[in-house]
Amino acid sequence: MHPAISRTLIELGMVKHITLENDKVIITLALPILDIPASIKDQLVSSLYKAVASLGAEAEVRIMEMNQEERQAFLAMEQESWKDLK
Numbered sequence: 001m002h003p004a005i006s007r008t009l010i011e012l013g014m015v016k017h018i019t020l021e022n023d024k025v026i027i028t029l030a031l032p033i034l035d036i037p038a039s040i041k042d043q044l045v046s047s048l049y050k051a052v053a054s055l056g057a058e059a060e061v062r063i064m065e066m067n068q069e070e071r072q073a074f075l076a077m078e079q080e081s082w083k084d085l086k
Contacts, residue, residue, distance in 0.1 A: 003043050006081040013070050014044070025052045025059045030066045032074045 001008055009015045009029070017028040027048050031041065045061045052059035066074060 001047075003040065003047075004082065005078050007077055009044065009048075012074055012077055013066070014074070015048075016064065023058065025057050026062065027052070027059060028062045028064055030064050030070060032066050032071045034063070034065045 002012055002014075005012065014030050015027060016030045017026070019026045029044060029048065031044075041063075045063075048061050049059050
């Protein structure tokens, strides 16, 4: 789940690829912009590592930026599902 949006990272289009290379799960995480706050990026990456570790596997997370179309879809879902974290 995204920490501030009531959607999964997959629903938000943030998990782009999941592959297996040399017994390691490689996950490509697409961010709407690369310069999001480090605390949010760290939380997203950490959640992916924990999910893979819970399956007993090793993970590597690679970061990329969404294209314009992906970003627009993300922002629409963000606006619709934003959590009030007060």
